[in-house]
Amino acid sequence: NAGVTQTPKFRVLKTGQSMTLLCAQDMNHEYMYWYRQDPGMGLRLIHYSVGEGTTAKGEVPDGYNVSRLKKQNFLLGLESAAPSQTSVYFCASSPNGQGPEKLFFGSGTQLSVL
Amino acid sequence: SQKIEQNSEALNIQEGKTATLTCNYTNYSPAYLQWYRQDPGRGPVFLLLIRENEKEKRKERLKVTFDTTLKQSLFHITASQPADSATYLCALENGSARQLTFGSGTQLTVLP
Numbered sequence: 077n078a079g080v081t082q083t084p085k086f087r088v089l090k091t092g093q094s095m096t097l098l099c100a101q102d103m104n105h106e107y108m109y110w111y112r113q114d115p116g117m118g119l120r121l122i123h124y125s126v127g128e129g130t131t132a133k134g135e136v137p138d139g140y141n142v143s144r145l146k147k148q149n150f151l152l153g154l155e156s157a158a159p160s161q162t163s164v165y166f167c168a169s170s171p172n173g174q175g176p177e178k179l180f181f182g183s184g185t186q187l188s189v190l
Numbered sequence: 191s192q193k194i195e196q197n198s199e200a201l202n203i204q205e206g207k208t209a210t211l212t213c214n215y216t217n218y219s220p221a222y223l224q225w226y227r228q229d230p231g232r233g234p235v236f237l238l239l240i241r242e243n244e245k246e247k248r249k250e251r252l253k254v255t256f257d258t259t260l261k262q263s264l265f266h267i268t269a270s271q272p273a274d275s276a277t278y279l280c281a282l283e284n285g286s287a288r289q290l291t292f293g294s295g296t297q298l299t300v301l302p
Binding site (some may be wrong): 117166183 | 194221231232233234235239241281283289290291292293294
């Protein structure tokens, strides 16, 4: 099993450009999450999904959109990138969100917005 | 507002000693708390989960305590090794939609 796979691993954008980050999990997990990690601020939840076709806002959703058309995939979109979105982005999944569950993380995407 | 604080300074210890990392929180009443390990350039990896009604949890050389009165969790690594060098994150369930909120982490370096 590959677990949680994120693509791409690195990306450089110019301000105003758009892009989509892809997250794929092969564990048949119901819940999926997108976090961003900035120095000194820890992981902050952007959006999450409790199942195929559903999404919800997290702590810092502004400037991002997400889609969960298939259970195994969770896409994070930046419509008009800003330098403040320079960060490391992590996708995670958990089995079904019922009771305490550990999260399984991908290896991250380093995004720089110039 | 809700807040999670971990050791703000990096922690250096000598190989073989016990490392103790602290996670303090305010304005939370978490049902459980988790600890993760993160190596440079990698995603966090789950280590331990402790529930509010558990005082202590152990796994091999790792021990976690959870004091809901003090609003604090301590994470111990006994007989530390250089391979234990990493950033350790605590995470609290915030009571809604099973979301976890993470601390900013403590960078541990075990010196040979």
